[in-house]
Amino acid sequence: MITTHNLGFSRIGKHRELKFATESYWNKAITTERLEEQGRQIRQENWQYQAKLDYASVGDFSFYDHVLDTSFLLGNLPSRTKDLNGSELDNYFRLARGRASNDDCHCIHAGEMTKWFDTNYHYIVPELTADTVFTLNTQRLFAHIEESKAQGINPKPVIIGPLTYLYLAKVNDSADKLDFLEALLSVYAELLDQLSIMNIEWLQIDEPILVTELSPQWRQAFEKAYYRLQTRNIKLLLTTYFGQLQENLQLACNLPVAGIHIDAINAKEEVNKIIDWLPSHKVLSLGIIDGRNIWKTDLNQCIDWLEPIAKKLSHRLWLAPSCSLLHVPVDLSLEATLDTDIKNWLAFAVQKIEELDIIATALNEGRGVVKEALIVNLEAINSRKQSTRVHKPSIKNDIKNITPELGIRISSYEARALKQHQQSSLPLFPTTTIGSFPQTKAIRKIRSDFKNNTVDLNHYTSAIKKEIEYAIREQEEIGIDVLVHGEAERNDMVEYFGEQLEGYIFSKYGWVQSYGSRCVKPPILFGDIDRSKAMTVYWLLYAQSLTEKPVKGMLTGPVTLLNWSFVRDDQPLKETCLQLALAIRKEVLDLEQAGIEIIQIDEAALREGLPLRRSQWQEYLNWAVESFKICANGVKDETQIHTHMCYSKFNDIIKAIINMDADVITIETSRSDSKLLDVFEDINYPNEIGPGVYDIHSPNIPDQSAMIELIERASEKIPVERLWVNPDCGLKTRQWSEVSTALKNMVSAAKILRQKQHQKSNIKVAS
Ligand code: GLN
Ligand code: ZN
Secondary structure: OOEEEOOOOOOOOOOOHHHHHHHHHHOOOOOHHHHHHHHHHHHHHHHHHOOOOOEEEEOOOOOOOHHHHHHHHOOOOOHHHOOOOOOHHHHHHHHHHOOOOOOOOOOOOOOOEEEOOOOOOEEEOOEEOOOOOOOOOOHHHHHHHHHHHHOOOOEEEEEEOHHHHHHHOEEOOOOOHHHHHHHHHHHHHHHHHHHHHOOOOEEEEEOHHHHOOOOHHHHHHHHHHHHHHOOOOOEEEEEOOOOOOHHHHHHHHHOOOOEEEEEOOOOHHHHHHHHHHOOOOOEEEEEEEOOOOOEOOOHHHHHHHHHHHHHHHHHHEEEEEOOOHHHOOOOHHHOOOOOHHHHOOEOOHHHHHHHHHHHHHHHHHOHHHHHHHHHHHHHHHHHHHHOOOOOOHHHHHHHHOOOHHHHOOOOOHHHHHHHHHHHHOOOOOOEEOOOEOOOOHHHHHHHHHHHOOOOOHHHHHHHHHHHHHHHHHHHHHHOOOEEOOEOOOOOOOOHHHHOOOEEEEOOOOOOEEEEOOEEEOOOEEEEEEEOOOOOOHHHHHHHHHOOOOOEEEEEEOHHHHHHOOEOOOOOOHHHHHHHHHHHHHHHHHHHHHOOOOEEEEEOOOOHHHOOOOHHHHHHHHHHHHHHHHHHHOOOOOOOEEEEEEOOOOOHHHHHHHHHHOOOEEEEOOHHHHHHHHHHHHHOOOOOEEEEEOOOOOOOOOOOHHHHHHHHHHHHOOOOHHHEOEEOOOOOOOOOHHHHHHHHHHHHHHHHHHHHHHHHHHHHHHHO
């Protein structure tokens, strides 16, 4: 018999109950008991969804983040939490977000947050210092185990493995993370002992770093750690996901554990090799259902593939989703209004568990037992394959006809810049912003009223025009050089375009946790992408009609549209990205045609798409950059192309960024303070660059001198003729009162810089 299990489940609740409960708790609107009760309810529901499986995941529930939970489990709390009174839960929230409630007087520095591998989930980075000690704290985990047993569930606890935990941590001193391994292993050994006393048979121990490039020290540490833990009286399922094991394959197969899980979606080609390498007493768990995407599994094909494997491995074969179902929405059946054709092609977490059950049943008891389900699935799979809504020959043809020339500007940057500067006569250190202005309550209301049909198009249009006019007048008053229309019509930079492009669809409840109580609802890119009508020209022309100053067109680039969506799994990402590029290219050309002289194409998420293994970066960057170039570079010399990226860490991909050949790039720099110099150390960006001088993530108003200093430091590396002055990112989360003052400071900083420069050149002329 084949065993089925689950690696982890979404914990937000199908109606985002967790979000509302934690936020109410922080607002002191509900008690601790009520919050705990909500947690119990979500866990109970999650276990019910998994009831048919042989093992359900336990320990994957979290009020904020499972890595932070692991820090609590291991007793690894930074010293700044030690003297705080209050409950453990409050200290937990303090570490997660700085405060336990919104009026907490024991605020602390929140832990740093960063992305979990190549997903859009963010975790709280564990901290290690010279005085770090680990002490096992099993209270929550054990309570959840008992809870699951009481509900008749067969629990398989899930924990992060010691190596992955260390790898994700940061060391505050110059110590080596592996120096902490010995102490950490003692705590893990103790945990394993206690779990076996609780009669836990299997423990899932997640070591996703095995799909990344590891140094010899880390590879050795794996051996050391798992040899150390092997004597314990509990079976370990060493769990990897998100990619292939490659050079770590033999290492992983030979570690002294009872079983290993691999991601058979991303590492399907490795399965046979693993079967060969895996010692014959070990269990092999295959992750056959895509835990990162929302498409139905082709059940018949999957069973065809598994049958010989099942024969070979027999009871040693386990089946599961490829990774935790944290990364997909909870339940498709809530989507009552979703287009029925497309809904029929999808599976969210609950449906994925059902798929797993069907596959296992077919393998264990024969396909006849699940015949009906297999027929229905086949129909859905075929309908997607054959749908004319997915496949549009003319679009596929356009992709075939792409030539490199499509992505190459007519002249070099120098020649273009000359023409652009003549045309726009901008001052030295031109000032601009990144696109959005504060999204006030009124703006959000008019958009949602229009969406819900409570106001008509005329009413909506004139309301948005008023907002645009307000933004233009404010910018003129402040004295900005290159204006923006403010993005009042956009709820989100991906959704806005997705809604107007053919090939995209939007769910109503397809929420996925991004961090803590924050969830995102990624659009679903299901078919060949087309843009039949202009998406932004109307608003931009209106904005431009109000002012003599140039208004910058504002678009989201193809790579960002791709990286922030659920994408097709039936064609390579490159192909989808090129389709998006051609669609945005049409918009760029329409804007140019309409007389817009400056066009910004945001690639906020370009870096996010980088594969986990460096060896695969180049391939990604090749098509990502090609896509950007195709969308941007069809314009005439006089049209100035800007791009924007939400980070400054791109020393390692700078070649690719240069290759994009945008006339101007704006980046985030003000948050990286001391690291700013690093940014410009080896970056030799040959075109124009706007290092962000205003940290838009903070309500603080930056003062002139800090902005001047930042630009002056930048000017040591970049000629002043190529420097712009702008904030770090869009201003939509801020208040107008903050923004006006901050931007006024920014404009006067630019003026002072110009004066200083003027004086400098006068001195030069005089001498
Ligand atoms: N133009 C977008 C804005 O200003 C850019 C947002 C982003 O980079 N994340 O909102
Ligand atoms: Zn940004």
